Amino acid sequence: MTRTRTPSRSAAHRRRGPQLSVDPIACAAHGLCADLLPDHVGLDEWGYPILDHGRSSGPIGADQLPHARAAVSACPTLALRLDHPRDPS
Numbered sequence: 581m582t583r584t585r586t587p588s589r590s591a592a593h594r595r596r597g598p599q600l601s602v603d604p605i606a607c608a609a610h611g612l613c614a615d616l617l618p619d620h621v622g623l624d625e626w627g628y629p630i631l632d633h634g635r636s637s638g639p640i641g642a643d644q645l646p647h648a649r650a651a652v653s654a655c656p657t658l659a660l661r662l663d664h665p666r667d668p669s
């Protein structure tokens with residue numbers, strides 16, 4: 581019988597990386613986030629952001645992190661957030 585090792589929960593969290601989320605109440609459909617982070621943010625027909633998987637994005641890779649931070653900083657209503665998964669302890 582072969583045993584496979586499963587990664588620890590904290591390792592899985594680290595691998596997931598930060599994720600974007602949008603507060604749909606605060607968002608005013610300016611669309612800046614889609615301009616600054618087109619790989620993770622699209623816009624619906626009214627100009628509201630559509631992230632990778634609905635209300636939160638997939639993990640943001642290291643190569644996209646500067647763009648994600650720029651998009652969060654540029655959001656005029658503070659609706660766009662970059663959340664970092666916490667290690668369970």
Ligand code: SF4
Binds near residue numbers: 607608610611657
């Ligand atoms: S930049 Fe902010 S307010 Fe504008 S569409 Fe993106 S999340 Fe909404």
